[in-house]
Amino acid sequence: MALIIKHPHNYLCTIKNMDKNTDFHSIINALSSSKYKTLLTCNAPIYQDTLRDLWANAEVHVQDKKPWAISSKVGGILVPITPQTISKVFQMNDLAGKTSFPKDEYQIDLIERGYAGQLSKATMQKGEFPPLMKFLFHTLLTCVSNKTTAFNEISLKV
Numbered sequence: 001m002a003l004i005i006k007h008p009h010n011y012l013c014t015i016k017n018m019d020k021n022t023d024f025h026s027i028i029n030a031l032s033s034s035k036y037k038t039l040l041t042c043n044a045p046i047y048q049d050t051l052r053d054l055w056a057n058a059e060v061h062v063q064d065k066k067p068w069a070i071s072s073k074v075g076g077i078l079v080p081i082t083p084q085t086i087s088k089v090f091q092m093n094d095l096a097g098k099t100s101f102p103k104d105e106y107q108i109d110l111i112e113r114g115y116a117g118q119l120s121k122a123t124m125q126k127g128e129f130p131p132l133m134k135f136l137f138h139t140l141l142t143c144v145s146n147k148t149t150a151f152n153e154i155s156l157k158v
């Protein structure tokens with residue numbers, strides 16, 4: 001049986017300065033030098049059958065009433081997904097970083113970055129940001145999200 005690619009999950013990011021995107025070179029440079037470059041640019045195709053297997057067999061592991069890992073058998077192979085495996089596979093080296101941000105702290109930062117929308121809702125709208133921030137969020141959300149509305153929304157749930 002041939003593997004069928006799950007298209008919405010397989011967007012690749014090209015982080016490259018070109019003549020046509022000079023307005024966005026500062027964001028492209030920031031992404032190129034960030035710990036997320038490997039995550040954004042990796043080519044790890046996701047197939048419909050393996051994705052279905054993953055979630056059909058998934059077990060969420062909870063510690064202190066919080067989920068901390070997912071394990072599943074895909075094609076008979078045990079696949080553990082933890083913050084450590086994600087950090088290692090995508091070369092992020094971020095395990096000592098922050099895991100949450102106080103609401104008032106990120107709201108102040110968003111306003112300083114030009115967000116013009118309401119921050120009392122559960123999501124932010126990408127269209128309420130200035131062009132450079134829209135481009136940044138569009139790039140991040142297109143590459144790492146599977147939500148169909150993620151191209152325009154950013155969850156504010158902490």
